[in-house]
Structure formats: structure tokens, C-alpha cells
Amino acid sequence: MSEHNGFHVAVVGATGAVGQQMIQTLIKENFPIKELTLLSSARSAGKRVNVNGQEYTIHEAKPESFEGVEIALFSAGGSVSKELAHEAVKRGAIVVDNTSAFRMDEDKPLVVPEVNEADLLHHNGIIANPNCSTIQMVVALEPVRQKYGLKKVIVSTYQAVSGAGSAAVEELLEQTKSILNKETFEPKLLPVKSDKNHYQIAFNAIPQIDMFQENGYTFEEMKMINETKKIMNMPELQVSATCVRLPVAVGHSESVYFEIEAEDVSANDIKALLKDAPGIILQDDPENQVYPMPANCVGKNDVFVGRIRKDIDEDRGFHMWVVSDNLLKGAAWNSVQIAQSLVKLGLVK
Known part of the structure; x- marks a missing residue:
């Protein structure tokens, strides 16, 4: 994939069940990735994982981890999202959050692309992924x-x-x-x-x-x-x-x-x-x-x-x-679909 059409994507909660699915789904759906950053809690930091034949080191999720990140997919629990999502947005990322932290916030769209993709146009940096059910x-x-x-x-x-x-x-x-x-x-x-x-x-x-x-x-x-x-x-x-x-x-x-x-x-x-x-x-x-x-x-x-x-x-x-x-439509795939919609609608810088 050439430089200009890929994005710097971060996955937060990269070692969890949904985080793993997010990574696999990004690859499987050929999401345009220029750079992939895998983040998790301090206790998983340093682990190495194989993604599509390439080895990645998992880093601890900190505010500065989001420098240069354009799309951040979060699935590491509500407390992590509350602590770090705004930090990611501050650094220019659009956050797709898979926890219940922001779902009912009035200024944050809650999106299922087949249903209400247009709500993405009014995002303020954070988009919530709804509950699986x-x-x-x-x-x-x-x-x-x-x-x-x-x-x-x-x-x-x-x-x-x-x-x-x-x-x-x-x-x-x-x-x-x-x-x-x-x-x-x-x-x-x-x-x-x-x-x-x-x-x-x-x-x-x-x-x-x-x-x-x-x-x-x-x-x-x-x-x-x-x-x-x-x-x-x-x-x-x-x-x-x-x-x-x-x-x-x-x-x-x-x-x-x-x-x-x-x-x-x-x-x-x-x-x-x-x-x-x-x-x-x-x-x-x-x-x-x-x-x-x-x-x-x-x-x-x-x-x-x-x-x-x-x-x-x-x-x-x-x-x-x-x-x-x-784990797919209920979580990882819906998050990646939201990212695809952001690209399609020209909302990612």
C-alpha cells in the first residue's frame, strides 16, 4: 500500500478478545493502513505479536502513544477509554470506542453504519460503537x-x-x-x-x-x-x-x-x-x-x-x-466499518 492512501491506525486493548478481532478484521477487510500501533495495559506491554506475517511489539497505552495516530480503535474497558480517548483526540486522532463510556453522551454519535452512518458527520472526535446485542x-x-x-x-x-x-x-x-x-x-x-x-x-x-x-x-x-x-x-x-x-x-x-x-x-x-x-x-x-x-x-x-x-x-x-x-458485527467488524465510513465520507484528515 502506498504512503498517501494509508492511515496511521492504533488499536487499544490489542491483547483482548475484541482487540485481537479488530486487528484481524482490519487485515481481512484490507483497511488502508500506513502504520499500525498496538497498545494495551502496562502488564501486556512488551509482548510481541504476529500480524499478517509481521511482528509487532505491544506498547503501553499512554497519552503520548497517540502522536501521529489518525484513527484509534478502543476496546480496553470503559475506564481506559475515559482516561485516554480525549488525549487521543487532542493529538488529532478520531476515536472509535467499543466500550459503554460515551454511548449515551449527547455530543457523541452512536453508530451502526447500515442504520445511521450520517450521524458520523457530527462527530467531535469520539464515535461510540454500540453494545453487541x-x-x-x-x-x-x-x-x-x-x-x-x-x-x-x-x-x-x-x-x-x-x-x-x-x-x-x-x-x-x-x-x-x-x-x-x-x-x-x-x-x-x-x-x-x-x-x-x-x-x-x-x-x-x-x-x-x-x-x-x-x-x-x-x-x-x-x-x-x-x-x-x-x-x-x-x-x-x-x-x-x-x-x-x-x-x-x-x-x-x-x-x-x-x-x-x-x-x-x-x-x-x-x-x-x-x-x-x-x-x-x-x-x-x-x-x-x-x-x-x-x-x-x-x-x-x-x-x-x-x-x-x-x-x-x-x-x-x-x-x-x-x-x-x-465479537465481529457486535464489536470488531462494526468498529472497522465505522472507520471505513469515516474514510468514505472524507472525515479522516
């Missing part, structure tokens, strides 16, 4: 909203443990082995590492993702509710969520009920609409048992949609099943 849902709902209007959304999620980090995946595997071998084990991470109780995830379903709020919803549920309204620029939209962790390593699934404004719309109309929608693969052939499953979406960038059917009682109500790789 929100991203796949709005990709599936946006074409419906544009054509038929949208009034109400009720979602139940079936979320993979990788959403809680690679240590949680390790815990799932270890617990499964222990149970199969009839050994004892002590859950330490799920549902939430910092909460007081921890429960087994193997052969279980935990109806808590993130901490409970005063209204009885968890923070994850409130993220889905608030982020959906913001991304779609619809503060009046009715949204409710129940988020559940399942013993699946990668790939979030969601059962989504939605009500539209338009009359006389059939399930086939919705299928036809989603079949050609950006970022979506329709897998909906009940006769042949074709529907999306997390085991089949790992490593794929798309959002898979199936089981589209009309509600039996509510004429404007529909149900669908939405599945996606939470």
Missing part, C-alpha cells in the same frame, strides 16, 4: 422501520459468554469438564465479576448480564433500550429487553417481537425486505429447518435473520430470530 437487532429492524415504521420492540436475548471476555469462555469450558468428570468447581466470573454472587454457566441459563439497576432491569437491558432509541433517532420508540447468558462460546441470539405502523403487511413482505437489506443474510425456510444458529455464524460479519412470522393476535406485530457473531 443492540447492533445486531437494529441492523435487522432498520429496513422495517424505514419502510413500515416501528412502534414497539420487545427482545429476549440468548447471549454468548465471550461477551464477558475470554476468561469467561475459559470458565465455561472448565466448568463443563468438571461437571462431565463429576468434579467440584467454584464459579468466579459470571454473571458479573464485580457482583457478590457467582453462578455456574455450564448447563445453565443466567438471567443477569451486567449489574441490576434500581428499576429492576440490568445495565445490559437498559443499554439495549436506550441505545436503540438513540441509534434510530426515535426517543419515542417503545423498547423493552430481557438479557440472558447461555453456555455458548460465540454468537448472540435474540428473539425479537416488533410492532410496525403500517397495515396489511405480511411475513413474506418482511422477508422480502430483509433478503436484500445491507449486512443481513436471511435464513428462513422452516420447511427445511433453515434458521440462524450461533454455531454457524462464528467468524462471519453478517447478521442472520430467520423465523419471521406474524403475531397471532396483533395484526401489526411480528416475531423474528436474529443471530450474529458478537
